[in-house]
Amino acid sequence: MGEVSFLDVSKRFSLRVDGEVHHVQALDRVSFTVKDGEIVALIGPSGCGKTTALRVAMGLDPSSGGRVIVDGREIHGCGHDRGMVFQHAELLPWLSALQNVMFGLEMKGVRGTTLRETAEKYLELVGLRDSQNRRPHQLSGGMKQRVGIARALAIDPKVLLMDEPFGALDAQTRESLQAELLDLHARTRKTILFVTHDLDEAVLIADRIVVMKAGRVQEIMDVPLKRPRPDLGIVRGMPEFAETRYKVWRAIHDGATVH
Amino acid sequence: MVDVTDSNKATVAPAAEPAERRPLPRWMITLASIAVVLILWEIFGRQVNPVFGSYPSAIAVAFWELAITGQLWTALYDSLRPFLLGYALAILIGVPLGLLIGGFRVAEAALGIYVTAGYAMPLVALVPLLILWLGLGFAVKVAVVFLMALFPITINTWLGVVAVPKTLIEVGKSFVAPDTVILRRIVLPATLPYIMAGVRLAVGRAVVAMVIAEFFTTISGLGAVIINSANNFDTATMFVPIIILMVMAIGLNWLIGFVERTVAPWQAEIAGRDRE
Numbered sequence: 001m002g003e004v005s006f007l008d009v010s011k012r013f014s015l016r017v018d019g020e021v022h023h024v025q026a027l028d029r030v031s032f033t034v035k036d037g038e039i040v041a042l043i044g045p046s047g048c049g050k051t052t053a054l055r056v057a058m059g060l061d062p063s064s065g066g067r068v069i070v071d072g073r074e075i076h077g078c079g080h081d082r083g084m085v086f087q088h089a090e091l092l093p094w095l096s097a098l099q100n101v102m103f104g105l106e107m108k109g110v111r112g113t114t115l116r117e118t119a120e121k122y123l124e125l126v127g128l129r130d131s132q133n134r135r136p137h138q139l140s141g142g143m144k145q146r147v148g149i150a151r152a153l154a155i156d157p158k159v160l161l162m163d164e165p166f167g168a169l170d171a172q173t174r175e176s177l178q179a180e181l182l183d184l185h186a187r188t189r190k191t192i193l194f195v196t197h198d199l200d201e202a203v204l205i206a207d208r209i210v211v212m213k214a215g216r217v218q219e220i221m222d223v224p225l226k227r228p229r230p231d232l233g234i235v236r237g238m239p240e241f242a243e244t245r246y247k248v249w250r251a252i253h254d255g256a257t258v259h
Numbered sequence: 260m261v262d263v264t265d266s267n268k269a270t271v272a273p274a275a276e277p278a279e280r281r282p283l284p285r286w287m288i289t290l291a292s293i294a295v296v297l298i299l300w301e302i303f304g305r306q307v308n309p310v311f312g313s314y315p316s317a318i319a320v321a322f323w324e325l326a327i328t329g330q331l332w333t334a335l336y337d338s339l340r341p342f343l344l345g346y347a348l349a350i351l352i353g354v355p356l357g358l359l360i361g362g363f364r365v366a367e368a369a370l371g372i373y374v375t376a377g378y379a380m381p382l383v384a385l386v387p388l389l390i391l392w393l394g395l396g397f398a399v400k401v402a403v404v405f406l407m408a409l410f411p412i413t414i415n416t417w418l419g420v421v422a423v424p425k426t427l428i429e430v431g432k433s434f435v436a437p438d439t440v441i442l443r444r445i446v447l448p449a450t451l452p453y454i455m456a457g458v459r460l461a462v463g464r465a466v467v468a469m470v471i472a473e474f475f476t477t478i479s480g481l482g483a484v485i486i487n488s489a490n491n492f493d494t495a496t497m498f499v500p501i502i503i504l505m506v507m508a509i510g511l512n513w514l515i516g517f518v519e520r521t522v523a524p525w526q527a528e529i530a531g532r533d534r535e
Binding site: 058059060077078079080082083084086088090092093094103104107108135137138155 | 424426427429430431432433434435436440444445448449523525528
């Protein structure tokens with residue numbers, strides 16, 4: 001139901017640097033599939049195209065070639081079948097936490113009592129029911145991103161797309177949000193595609209890791225860690241964690257596959 | 260406070276907590292500043308021939324005389340009507356115009372140059388032409404105020420739209436908000452601080468425009484009081500409307516600040532600055 005497929009997706013754009021036009025191949029025939037209910041991490045050095053891939057999937061940037069299929073349908077532009085979580089939450093500063101969640105719902109056409117009730121339900125889900133009337137600047141970084149996640153989940157998308165969602169948070173907050181995300185996933189079974197530059201995060205959270213380099217898919221790796229993963233501290237101590245982390249590190253750094 | 264290495268000191272009653280040094284409230288500083296300026300003006304103003312200058316107490320007397328004859332209130336009313344109408348029109352047209360120019364590439368390319376040029380337009384030079392079009396009465400005064408106030412409001416709104424973070428617009432897009440909804444619910448609130456700054460800047464220009472209009476068209480209102488008393492070498496009376504206009508500008512500025520804090524409270528909170 002919530003399957004996402006990239007089929008030979010390419011993206012070129014032009015940059016003007018010192019009067020010279022450079023053509024950048026941000027994505028070069030990228031193909032991979034995120035299965036229903038699966039969590040896939042996109043990882044790679046900066047400029048590898050991972051964020052571009054996510055933005056194309058969201059419909060924020062058009063591709064120059066290929067197709068993205070979500071739930072059996074080719075995407076054209078943005079849609080309510082996908083929910084986006086932005087890197088810096090990007091809450092509307094003039095709205096309260098609740099109103100921010102309601103904003104997404106209103107855009108989907110939800111009205112009346114359902115609107116408020118649904119928004120409250122999702123704030124509850126991320127543990128922010130008590131702070132629902134605070135405006136973004138009265139929330140900590142972690143709380144903001146929780147609201148961002150609630151806003152995206154509230155429209156009940158088939159797929160959650162996350163762009164380095166915890167990259168801007170401090171280490172402790174990041175760890176608790178990673179655990180919460182896994183918990184949310186266990187409860188909602190959403191398909192999640194997320195971009196990260198954090199090796200640990202990719203291995204801890206994902207079922208599979210897509211390593212990208214220079215606009216291409218370098219390698220796709222399975223994470224041999226079972227779900228549920230209720231205690232990420234224990235996961236960190238598992239030999240499979242260290243092994244997978246090392247494999248991904250190798251793939252990013254010299255492209256050499258380790259077997 | 261307790262020094263453990265010295266037992267004597269420990270028994271001494273601790274000195275009263277040093278009073279927390281509170282910064283002086285802004286209004287106190289402002290009042291003090293006004294007092295100093297008035298006193299200095301009074302002292303030095305009295306040395307000058309009353310034709311060439313005046314001083315606060317003489318101006319106060321002139322104010323009283325204008326006030327009891329009712330002349331001042333009639334003049335103020337005559338001035339305020341075109342001022343408020345022209346200024347209100349400038350906001351009503353300037354803000355949507357700025358949103359349009361900032362929000363749409365075509366509008367920016369087609370209209371932006373006129374707004375930029377219009378801001379620098381030597382309006383005084385155009386007043387005779389406006390008189391030919393609109394006559395000498397109320398309409399031309401409204402037009403002069405409107406034209407002077409319009410451009411700072413439009414330009415600021417335009418700049419505000421251009422400065423809206425792209426990611427906030429992408430939030431709207433990602434939830435499939437139509438362009439009109441993005442404009443109304445994301446661009447407009449994000450632009451509000453800029454709009455309010457433009458509305459503030461326009462106050463000063465609108466006041467100047469009002470006086471210019473009263474000088475060059477039918478001599479009326481506060482402008483007439485200025486001209487008539489100047490012609491009679493009654494410098495003290497001449498200062499009355501000038502000071503009233505300045506006080507009015509300050510009052511409007513304060514009012515706009517109040518409106519801003521009411522409609523866009525998040526801005527002051529984010530900036531973290533106590534504007535009281």
